[in-house]
Amino acid sequence: MDEEYIREMFGEGTQAMRMNYYPPCPQPDKVIGLTSHSDVVSLTILLQINQMEGLQIKKDGVWIPIIPLPHAFIINIGDILEVNKYDATVAFPFKKNLNYQIVTNAAYRSIEHRAVVNSEKERLSIATFYSTKIDRQIGPAPSIISAKNLAKFRSIEAADYVRGYFARKLDKRSYLDVMRIENSENPAS
Ligand SMILES: O=C(O)CCC(=O)C(=O)O
Numbered sequence: 001m002d003e004e005y006i007r008e009m010f011g012e013g014t015q016a017m018r019m020n021y022y023p024p025c026p027q028p029d030k031v032i033g034l035t036s037h038s039d040v041v042s043l044t045i046l047l048q049i050n051q052m053e054g055l056q057i058k059k060d061g062v063w064i065p066i067i068p069l070p071h072a073f074i075i076n077i078g079d080i081l082e083v084n085k086y087d088a089t090v091a092f093p094f095k096k097n098l099n100y101q102i103v104t105n106a107a108y109r110s111i112e113h114r115a116v117v118n119s120e121k122e123r124l125s126i127a128t129f130y131s132t133k134i135d136r137q138i139g140p141a142p143s144i145i146s147a148k149n150l151a152k153f154r155s156i157e158a159a160d161y162v163r164g165y166f167a168r169k170l171d172k173r174s175y176l177d178v179m180r181i182e183n184s185e186n187p188a189s
């Protein structure tokens with residue numbers, strides 16, 4: 001992938017931070033700390049502060065616990081680095097005839113994850129979310145698109161991407177699912 005493109009796309013981007021506090025729960029199997037999701041950003045850097053287990057990722061349909069390592073950061077790929085084709089009419093009803101796509105054309109997959117709680121001890125984590133500059137166009141990197149690797153996404157302004165995320169309906173689907181076009185090229189998974 002073209003280095004200058006990546007620098008231009010992600011250099012001096014936006015960063016947000018979330019601190020998560022999960023109190024202990026006497027019946028942990030009846031609650032969820034943070035519901036299943038994929039991060040809508042490009043990259044997440046996550047620190048599990050007090051070495052308590054709780055983070056899980058979904059692999060082949062199974063929830064896998066991530067054991068905290070002292071002083072280790074977890075790096076998650078977010079939706080901007082993955083995404084498939086968008087359903088513009090659902091996610092962005094205020095814009096017509098948009099082209100949508102996302103950076104690695106689904107070569108890197110954004111990971112579905114959640115946090116569970118336990119009955120013993122509180123758990124704390126800090127996530128920092130890194131995104132493109134707000135005036136950038138989010139789409140497959142031109143240098144990786146060819147006749148053999150056709151674009152799976154169209155492209156969209158980062159501001160519209162964020163707006164579509166916050167305007168979406170809060171149901172069980174991820175933002176990726178909201179935006180995915182289901183057709184013969186890109187069947188529902
Ligand atoms: O608490 C955790 O380990 C996960 C936090 C997380 O996924 C998030 O803040 O987006």
Ligand SMILES: [Fe+2]
Nearest residue numbers: 037038039113
């Ligand atoms: Fe997350």
